[in-house]
Amino acid sequence: MAAARAEFSLSPSGHVRRRRIVNRTMESFGTLAALLAVGVLVLVVATVAIRAAPALDWSFFTKSPNLFGGPGGGISSAIVGSALIVGLATAMAVPVGVLVAVYLTEFAHPSIAGGIQLVLDVLNGLPTIVTGIFVYGLLVVGHTQSAYAGAFALAVVMLPLVARAAQEVLLLVPSALREGGLALGVSRWRTVLGVILPTTLGGILTGTVLAVARAAGETAPLLFTCSIFNPSVSTDVTHALPNIPVLIFTYSEQPDKTLHEQAWGAALVLMAFVLIASLTAKALLARSRRKLGR
């Protein structure tokens, strides 16, 4: 018996051995790539945080920029301006985006839906600088720069994101729910309004939050439409308002160390907002999936 055991070996040999080495190598490359991605993010966050540290104090968030540069002052006007512009953009993009998604999933003929889908994808891929120039030509030339022009440009950026996100959750709604509504002698639109949309609210909110996070950091559209502004706090949307992305851009070009620090600080604020927004979106999506029983 003992002799019979020695006739074969269970340890790898030949091509099995080679495959095992290849397997190990690929596995470590994959792990390395994943670590690299995480590493880049950590590096960016750490760099921004360290460089922003000197600028961060209470007055950074509460004061307007110093009119003539120099020490002191904060970015409160840019925070207010960004909030207004992005808020306006959201108010424009979300209703249209959700309606587009409802049309695509509930009403459109499949062939038409395919075409619109393609348009949305192209719009999503449109370089934002092109969006900026387009809105510049449409709303700024012959008038002045304004917050609503900037908001409109950001809304163009947000629209395909909101529409696609809403469409995805609408497609998750089982058709049995639609039939349930229609079988009660309720019109299609009322079924959408009363049954389908409430079910997908979480998912639509998620898409909205992600689109807001994306729009908040967009700089190119605002350079054309909302970049020449009075630095004090204002809520007049018919004029250009200070905003975080443009502030980061202009401050970084100034030959002043404190302004550089403030630019890093503003970058940190923006990044923190995007991070919080993404986490909120994730939580909302998980909630809506539970609601749909998935």
Next chain:
Amino acid sequence: MMTDDVTIPIDVGPVEIAQERGTPASAQREVVFDIRDLEASYGTTTAVSGVNLEIYHNLITAMIGPSGCGKSTFIRCLNRMNDLIPTAKIDGEVLFHGQDIYGDGVDPVEVRRRIGMVFQRANPFPKSIYDNVAWGPRVLGMKRDLDERVERALTQAALWNEVKDRMKKSALSLSGGQQQRLCIARAIAIEPEVLLLDEPASALDPIATAAIEELMHDLKRDYTLVIVTHNMQQAARVADMTAFFSLEVGDGKRTGVLVEYDSTDKLFTNPGDKRTEDYVTGRFG
């Protein structure tokens, strides 16, 4: 096809006697649906064709037959549910009290308002139990005494006692059988005249099934019921009239046809067609 030979028993007693189980006096009853030469197809596939039958007031009419024989397609033609499928095409006439529901100027929404439907899988809305029942009446403008209406519908669906203390809870927290009864309550809350039930108990356990069957007996007083079932015993237990559908294979295509339509007793004990006999005796299907 055999459908023209369908005989409606006329030699049965007066209505009072007929209401006893097993001897429906279909001849004396008001005709709710008069279906003439109905053909339904999806794209190039004909699901069911050449259906001629009458459905009578306050009776339970069952559709039985093997899988794919078009019985579900047929019942979905009765309240224009097939309109939702872009490729579906309906030929023939479905007269509801004499009016063709596929005629010009007919609004499918109005048709479904009068002809309710309960589906194979319970599909409660992801809302509270109360809102599931109240939503239809509310949207359709029946807002007066809404609470009483909801209670009445739930009572009729034999669910009131089980849910009256948790009306604000999500409907999805109910068991499968309760969800299906909730869907029935939802359907009858808008007071339709006809209730179509597409295999309402096929996803339920025997106890829940018994509850649904008992419920159908009670609902018969107020509604005309049409039920699709693949369960012959269920048809024999609940239905007054039974229609047997089968598949006809020709030119490599399979089409559902109505083979026989008669009172349930006659169809099960003395079928007029060999195919029906084979099916109900278990030799086929």
